[in-house]
Amino acid sequence: xxxxxxxxxxxxxxxxxxxxxxxxxxxxxxxxxxxxxxxxxxxxxxxxxxxxxxxxxxxxxxxxxxxxxxxxxxxxxxxxxxxxxxxxxxxxxxxxxxxxxxxxxxxxxxxxxxxxxxxxxxxxxxxxxxxxxxxxxxxxxxxxxxxxxxxxxxxxxxxxxxxxxxxxxxxxxxxxxxxxxxxxxxxxxxxxxxxxxxxxxxxxxxxxxxxxxxxxxxxxxxxxxxxxxxxxxxxxxxxxxxxxxxxxxxxxxxxxxxxxxxxxxxxxxxxxxxxxxxxxxxxxxxxxxxxxxxxxxxxxxxxxxxxxxxxxxxxxxxxxxxxxxxxxxxxxxxxxxxxxxxxxxxxxxxxxxxxxxxxxxxxxxxxxxxxxxxxxxxxxxxxxxxxxxxxxxxxxxxxxxxxxxxxxxxxxxxxxxxxxxxxxxxxxxxxxxxxxxxxxxxxxxxxxxxxxxxxxxxxxxxxxxxxxxxxxxxxxxxxxxxxxxxxxxxxxxxxxxxxxxxxxxxxxxxxxxxxxxxxxxxxxxxxxxxxxxxxxxxxxxxxxxxxxxxxxxxxxxxxxxxxxxxxxxxxxxxxxxxxxxxxxxxxxxxxxxxxxxxxxxxxxxxxxxxxxxxxxxxxxxxxxxxxxxxxxxxxxx
Amino acid sequence: xxxxxxxxxxxxxxxxxxxxxxxxxxxxxxxxxxxxxxxxxxxxxxxxxxxxxxxxxxxxxxxxxxxxxxxxxxxxxxxxxxxxxxxxxxxxxxxxxxxxxxxxxxxxxxxxxxxxxxxxxxxxxxxxxxxxxxxxxxxxxxxxxxxxxxxxxxxxxxxxxxxxxxxxxxxxxxxxxxxxxxxxxxxxxxxxxxxxxxxxxxxxxxxxxxxxxxxxxxxxxxxxxxxxxxxxxxxxxxxxxxxxxxxxxxxxxxxxxxxxxxxxxxxxxxx
Ligand code: HEM
Ligand SMILES: [Cu+2]
Ligand SMILES: [Cu+2]
Numbered sequence: 028x029x030x031x032x033x034x035x036x037x038x039x040x041x042x043x044x045x046x047x048x049x050x051x052x053x054x055x056x057x058x059x060x061x062x063x064x065x066x067x068x069x070x071x072x073x074x075x076x077x078x079x080x081x082x083x084x085x086x087x088x089x090x091x092x093x094x095x096x097x098x099x100x101x102x103x104x105x106x107x108x109x110x111x112x113x114x115x116x117x118x119x120x121x122x123x124x125x126x127x128x129x130x131x132x133x134x135x136x137x138x139x140x141x142x143x144x145x146x147x148x149x150x151x152x153x154x155x156x157x158x159x160x161x162x163x164x165x166x167x168x169x170x171x172x173x174x175x176x177x178x179x180x181x182x183x184x185x186x187x188x189x190x191x192x193x194x195x196x197x198x199x200x201x202x203x204x205x206x207x208x209x210x211x212x213x214x215x216x217x218x219x220x221x222x223x224x225x226x227x228x229x230x231x232x233x234x235x236x237x238x239x240x241x242x243x244x245x246x247x248x249x250x251x252x253x254x255x256x257x258x259x260x261x262x263x264x265x266x267x268x269x270x271x272x273x274x275x276x277x278x279x280x281x282x283x284x285x286x287x288x289x290x291x292x293x294x295x296x297x298x299x300x301x302x303x304x305x306x307x308x309x310x311x312x313x314x315x316x317x318x319x320x321x322x323x324x325x326x327x328x329x330x331x332x333x334x335x336x337x338x339x340x341x342x343x344x345x346x347x348x349x350x351x352x353x354x355x356x357x358x359x360x361x362x363x364x365x366x367x368x369x370x371x372x373x374x375x376x377x378x379x380x381x382x383x384x385x386x387x388x389x390x391x392x393x394x395x396x397x398x399x400x401x402x403x404x405x406x407x408x409x410x411x412x413x414x415x416x417x418x419x420x421x422x423x424x425x426x427x428x429x430x431x432x433x434x435x436x437x438x439x440x441x442x443x444x445x446x447x448x449x450x451x452x453x454x455x456x457x458x459x460x461x462x463x464x465x466x467x468x469x470x471x472x473x474x475x476x477x478x479x480x481x482x483x484x485x486x487x488x489x490x491x492x493x494x495x496x497x498x499x500x501x502x503x504x505x506x507x508x509x510x511x512x513x514x515x516x517x518x519x520x521x522x523x524x525x526x527x528x529x530x531x532x533x534x535x536x537x538x539x540x541x542x543x544x545x546x547x548x549x550x551x552x553x554x555x556x557x558x559x560x561x562x563x564x565x566x567x568x569x570x571x572x573x574x575x576x577x578x579x580x581x582x583x584x585x586x587x588x589x590x591x592x593x594x595x596x597x598x599x600x601x602x603x604x605x606x607x608x609x610x611x612x613x614x615x616x617x618x619x620x621x622x623x624x625x626x627x628x629x630x631x632x633x634x635x636x637x638x639x640x641x642x643x644x645x646x647x648x649x650x651x652x653x654x655x656x657x658x659x660x661x662x663x664x
Numbered sequence: 665x666x667x668x669x670x671x672x673x674x675x676x677x678x679x680x681x682x683x684x685x686x687x688x689x690x691x692x693x694x695x696x697x698x699x700x701x702x703x704x705x706x707x708x709x710x711x712x713x714x715x716x717x718x719x720x721x722x723x724x725x726x727x728x729x730x731x732x733x734x735x736x737x738x739x740x741x742x743x744x745x746x747x748x749x750x751x752x753x754x755x756x757x758x759x760x761x762x763x764x765x766x767x768x769x770x771x772x773x774x775x776x777x778x779x780x781x782x783x784x785x786x787x788x789x790x791x792x793x794x795x796x797x798x799x800x801x802x803x804x805x806x807x808x809x810x811x812x813x814x815x816x817x818x819x820x821x822x823x824x825x826x827x828x829x830x831x832x833x834x835x836x837x838x839x840x841x842x843x844x845x846x847x848x849x850x851x852x853x854x855x856x857x858x859x860x861x862x863x864x865x866x867x868x869x870x871x872x873x874x875x876x877x878x879x880x881x882x883x884x885x886x887x888x889x890x891x892x893x894x895x896x897x898x899x900x901x902x903x904x905x906x907x908x909x910x911x912x913x914x915x916x917x918x919x920x921x922x923x924x925x926x927x928x929x930x931x932x933x934x935x
Contacts, residue, residue: 168874169877173871173876247871249830249832250872250873337848337850341849343848343849344847378736378743379745380746380747382749385749408834408843409845410847417769417773420769421766421769424765424769428758428762431757432754432758434723435757438723438730439749441727441731441734442668442734442747444734445734446731446736447736460727461724468719471712472709474769476772476776477705477775477779478712480705480842480843481694481838481841481843483869484836484843545693549838550695552867554876557878634745635746638746
């Protein structure tokens with residue numbers, strides 16, 4: 028026992044948690060006592076004895092859990108415990124509950140944790156739809172309702188979509204570039220463990236007096252600066268989720284830039300690697316802004332500062348500028364990794380090189396650059412200085428160009444291919460193409476100022492963002508999970524259940540979100556618990572579809588859990604793909620490669636006889652590996 | 665490599681796009697229209713719908729054709745043709761979308777200028793918002809004010825000056841097509857020329873708290889003479905500066921709730 032307490036792990040973590048909480052609580056009480064204040068301040072924006080422990084307790088847990096042991100020893104000049112990599116690999120399920128530095132274990136930790144939060148976010152969504160099935164108030168009061176859609180969005184964005192992409196890439200990206208691990212394994216593990224902390228903080232806000240945070244995921248000031256205690260939970264939770272993202276993005280950047288296998292020049296990187304490079308550039312540049320915005324709100328609330336207090340000279344609209352300077356890039360943080368996944372899957376299952384590979388990579392970079400120059404399209408009716416509208420309308424609409432390039436190139440990849448439709452991953456990829464086009468089109472419409480003036484803050488926005496986030500990001504996430512499931516688990520999922528899940532999800536998505544366009548344009552505002560009764564029928568249809576959509580996700584869960592345990596052995600390369608992760612065993616060996624592979628060609632040389640992407644260590648290297656020239660075939664027309 | 669039936673694919677896309685456009689143009693997506701901005705905005709929407717229909721059609725036809733034509737035969741393990749790209753095609757699908765979006769952006773800009781051009785004889789109406797009520801001031805008609813009900817004359821440009829006392833609210837009358845946030849600390853404005861007599865609903869479209877869904881007001885557009893008579897009949901004077909104390913706001917909210925039958929009632933239905 029004493030031993031267990033000194034070792035990093037859950038015991039020490041629990042003790043750290045309690046000590047951290049006690050320290051924060053004691054600090055507040057002591058300082059208030061010294062200052063002659065009431066020991067407990069319970070204004071709704073205050074509660075220092077709650078919010079300070081809310082910050083210190085997670086750090087206590089992380090210290091106890093062992094997240095900082097190595098760094099502390101090193102900083103203190105003590106002999107560091109040499110990393111013998113005994114923590115690598117996961118051999119029992121309990122190993123997934125440790126501070127593990129193996130990128131493959133971390134990848135699975137991410138995917139499973141975020142799927143759990145997807146479930147929670149989904150349940151919140153169904154509560155929302157239950158309330159909206161009929162006009163009038165049925166099951167929840169208006170302020171509870173506001174809490175529901177706020178937590179739904181925050182859980183989905185910060186704890187599902189953004190981190191699950193980080194998780195998938197964590198697993199496959201080092202393998203794809205022929206690296207033994209991520210550049211900073213301990214930072215990688217820390218990034219993961221920050222995530223459940225953020226999730227618990229968000230969900231714990233339901234217990235706060237006044238209920239969960241309810242100013243929307245956008246948390247506009249001054250609604251947020253004066254909101255009940257739950258809002259502070261949001262402000263703090265975002266810091267943990269944001270720190271997790273930023274650290275992971277740095278990790279990806281360094282990994283991609285410095286750890287590629289010999290021979291993998293940038294034009295030989297799979298597009299998934301390009302996509303995560305682009306995403307990481309967005310995260311490191313933009314995420315600090317959302318952290319900053321939430322700190323400013325937090326300081327307004329807790330310390331009585333007045334960044335956004337208009338009565339004290341604060342500037343209300345500046346919150347929105349800072350917030351959207353992050354949150355527009357964030358929508359691409361939630362989409363670019365999916366673009367990468369789609370490129371891998373379509374090329375593999377159409378047995379053809381990605382059409383226009385270089386332009387595809389450049390389009391990603393183009394999106395990154397443009398993303399930073401469009402944020403005010405969320406503020407066309409916000410009352411900001413009006414001259415900014417037209418320039419940002421133009422940049423916004425221009426984003427459709429690189430996005431269009433990607434769509435057309437994926438379609439071009441299918442032409443003259445050998446299209447296999449047996450894999451659920453491919454079905455989701457093709458459905459993504461069509462569904463995402465609709466979201467892109469509604470996005471361009473929203474970029475057009477006169478149209479946006481009418482539909483801003485209506486259900487049309489809700490429709491747009493779900494077409495791009497559900498039909499876009501979530502479809503690519505499903506595609507990615509199905510595609511790499513055999514690699515991660517060594518087993519095959521059930522394609523028949525996959526198909527049920529696919530068709531249910533496709534039909535459910537369209538029936539749930541398409542009618543939202545119509546009622547939004549006709550006059551139904553968003554973020555309302557009650558609405559005019561003329562929209563009753565449409566809303567009932569939407570709610571019924573949403574419940575079906577929710578129910579088919581259970582098929583997915585069942586398929587994943589049962590196949591992971593009992594599925595047939597998958598083999599190393601069930602899709603006959605060329606990229607490096609498929610050339611190792613399933614699941615890959617603990618250290619990925621005995622010998623670092625040597626990259627000798629592009630990642631998608633399907634159709635070129637004898638073409639190889641990489642020569643694996645230990646292979647007899649053929650004298651001359653035919654490197655196909657990027658054959659530019661003249662127009663197929 | 666077999667040649668693509670470009671002509672057939674083009675015709676299929678055109679037909680698909682045309683049918684889709686025709687179907688989609690049958691609906692008044694933005695609902696009833698009652699202000700001068702609605703004409704140009706709805707036309708812009710129609711143009712956008714047609715352009716989008718053809719783009720969507722091209723994608724669907726391309727995908728459908730590829731799936732029919734190149735779906736693999738069972739047992740075929742071979743690869744597709746090693747085509748890595750086609751510079752001419754890639755240039756085309758970069759340049760044409762640029763042209764389309766720049767054209768649509770230019771058109772939008774023109775519409776924006778049009779709907780925001782100011783008439784010389786416009787009148788000013790103040791719109792005060794607070795959780796969860798609307799109050800209107802008529803500075804050019806003896807500084808009268810009304811609660812929960814806005815009256816404006818028809819065919820006259822109104823320059824709404826928007827104010828907020830507590831948090832952000834947003835001013836939207838769907839039939840007018842115009843929306844603008846009421847932002848605490850600053851005055852924003854919205855230009856509207858109502859061109860149809862009738863009764864409409866003002867909807868708050870910025871999340872403002874528990875009563876957001878029911879934060880609505882009745883809007884009456886009437887001939888100038890009726891409007892003048894109505895304003896003359898108003899009693900209360902607008903107190904200077906930002907209007908209401910928290911107590912006053914509460915009182916007004918209670919009155920409104922009684923009048924409208926509270927949140928449960930028909931508060932959000934068409935008045
Ligand atoms: C062609 C590409 C796109 C364009 C031109 C576009 C444009 C826009 C515009 C102008 C708005 C603001 C509407 C308003 O609030 O009045 C918006 C909202 C939004 N977009 Fe997009 N968008 C595009 C793609 C995407 C993608 C790929 C995602 C995410 C994967 C996304 C997610 C969102 C979200 C979440 C909102 C709502 C934010 C909120 O108010 O809560 N969009 N989009
Ligand atoms: Cu945006
Ligand atoms: Cu409101």
